[in-house]
Amino acid sequence: MSRKEKPIVELQSKQVKPKSGKNKRHDKNTAGAPFFRLSEAPSILIILAYIFIVTFTPNWMALDTNAPKFLTLSLINIGAFIVIFFDKSVRNNPNSSMRFFATNIGIAYSGFLILSLLSFTQAINLKESILQFAKLFSVFSATFLVAVILMQNMRLVKLIVIVMTGLLIFDAVSVFYNINLFLEGRIAGISDIKTVYSNKNILASSIFVKLPFALWLLNFEKGWLRRIGWIAITTGILATFFMATRAFYLGLLVLSLTFLAYLIINYLRKKENAIIKLGASYIGAILLAYLIFAFVQQNLYPKTNERTTQGIAAQVASISEFDTSAGLRINAWKWSLELIKEYPLLGVGSGNWKISILKHENQVNTGFIYLYKAHNDFLENAAETGILGGILFLSIFLFAGWNFIRHYRRNQEESDQLTKFFFLASAGLAFYAVDAFFNFPADRPEILILFTLFVAIGISSRIIQKTENNLTETSELKGMSIRNLNALKIHPQILKLIYGTFILLFVCISVIFKMNFESSKLQRIVYQEIMSGSLREPSSRFVGKFPTIPNISIWGESIPAITARYLLEEKKADETIDLLMNDKSNPFDARREFFIALAYSVKGASDSSLLYSRQAYELKPNYYRNLHMLLSIMDEKKQDSEIPKYIDPFLEKNKTEVNAWLFSTGFYSRINELDKAYSLIQEALEYLPYDSLIKQQERYLYHRKFIEPHADRFNKAMEIFNSGNYRAAVDAFNAYMEQVPFDLNAYRMRAFSLYQLQEFTLCIEGINEYLSNAEPDGQLLNLRGISYSALNEHEKACLDYEASMKLGDANGKTNFNQFCRNR
Known part of the structure; x- marks a missing residue:
């Protein structure tokens, strides 16, 4: 067979004879090989663009950084696709890139993407599904493109590891700097530390999920790279301790024990003392990080009752269903399971979790601060795409682990490179899984880039492995590069059509993200004014100015409802009603009905106001403003017999709502049921013993019930x-x-x-x-x-x-x- 006809790989290193009659795999970075070649520059620039541009894109006046970061991700995808698929070697062998879809991880990931698309049929809000699918497809595309690069040149994995380890050290040092500011009183609390990220949680996630890169250097490299790995692990773990994220405390414990178990198995297999030293150095890194944190926490932290200033054990011990953060997660998980039971086949629709969950959440939530994420990507994906979709998403992580275990069991050569790559993919996705189990990294582009790298490395490694398994006994793998594969010939015009279609799809996604970005900038203005308690901007700033996508804000409020706030502020009742009547974006959010009821109240149309206020109450029965509007209209209409049906059950569930107690006792006093009114105010005092309004109402009712009937006797005493x-x-x-x-x-x-x-x-x-x-x-x-x-x-x-x-x-x-x- 001629060189041109060989179906395996392009030779990139000198042939090495197999030892002991066995084929040996060799690192492409053999002696004398340069760190990278000029021909690799486009691939390196693409990878660095994914890492640095997405991570460090600022918010550009948007409400958060997600919108601009997804936009830059989509633009990088366009550039990467053009560079990669217009390269002659890839264009002439399109089947090589298609091997992505022949791996177990690639099949699971593609299947999940297909089910996400099919879930559109179940979506209440199609625009949210389009936006969410654009995010999913962008991350999938980035994974595919990076995998295509790596399957041609796995040497770049080492570059990725070194760069990400450097970023880990950078993040850790930035945490230390801000901890010093906290100790000096220049930062109010640990929660205010966010550095270049949107908030503390994203910073903590970014540090935690980067730890596998440093672990890879410690485990597989030697000399100065291993020392850098140890420094990065130590500083990364120390920064994780300082960030006071309990989920990562637990995750670090479990994954550290898993890594030490791996080292024990490796030692029993190889009987090498270097493995014991490796385990000791890892344990030493954890102990050193813990001792430094404990010293700072016990001696330098301000003495407060804040959880984030407590020791690690105290913070972990504080986890309970009564803890606000843990309680919210538990509720979100319970409601997600309910959605999975209700919609097991295709879920509620991609991106529609935050909409469908309200029919459960609003039955207990007393306000409008919603759980717009499940704080568990596995449950949220299952709820949005169905049980099969959830299994396929989970399979990405399971297959990565399985590929490593299977390859590790079959290969004991010290020079084996695929073991290193499989290890990085499985360890990286394990650390990412901790974040995905307790948070929502699927909506954080800077964390998704880490997911992209881990999955791409796992898929590329599997492709290389399958290629090796197809070698004849006399063949020798000379490098980690797949080129000149025999492929099904595709007509050039068809190939151009395929490429053009994908570029058009990428451009459409970029347009969607641009609209999302522009909407986020307007949402920021609204959010800041809502938080300040005053709407200062004119309604003309927002009416007709929001893009078509999205029609739900980041905090879960429909875009028409946002605009209606400003119209109502200007008493534009008719415009408010016309705007909201056509709003079908979120049928479970009571703000639409509440604002329509307010608009009809402004118009003096009490019957219509009563109708919509009742609908608002039924959607969200524990939000008192909904109920108060309904009760006030009933009171005006003298519907005294109807009011107890609403106020009494409300107070059975909501014991600390001051205004509800005041309305209820005032109502019963007005209809001369003084015994019930006084009994209710006594109950209110049990729950709100220091509230001045409750005390004032109690004095008033006491006067009515006890003093007024004996007023003549008091007046007689005054005369005397x-x-x-x-x-x-x-x-x-x-x-x-x-x-x-x-x-x-x-x-x-x-x-x-x-x-x-x-x-x-x-x-x-x-x-x-x-x-x-x-x-x-x-x-x-x-x-x-x-x-x-x-x-x-x-x-x-x-x-x-x-x-x-x-x-x-x-x-x-x-x-x-x-x-x-x-x-």
């Missing part, structure tokens, strides 16, 4: 007091207080009567009884001071005069200045 018959007044107030024991005014007037009778001790006791049940009273404090003076207790008297003066009582000020100023 005003006549100067203070002894009879004391008796009259005592008799009244037997009937109304908590009327503080009676205590007050009795104290004045006792003072007039010069019964100073009893007067003081009466004032003390009053003040123990009421707010400080300047007149009574002054009166008690006078009584103390009469009893020659001048120190106590001066304290009361001073307190009375501070409350603004003129007599207290006069007495203090006269009797106490010079004491």
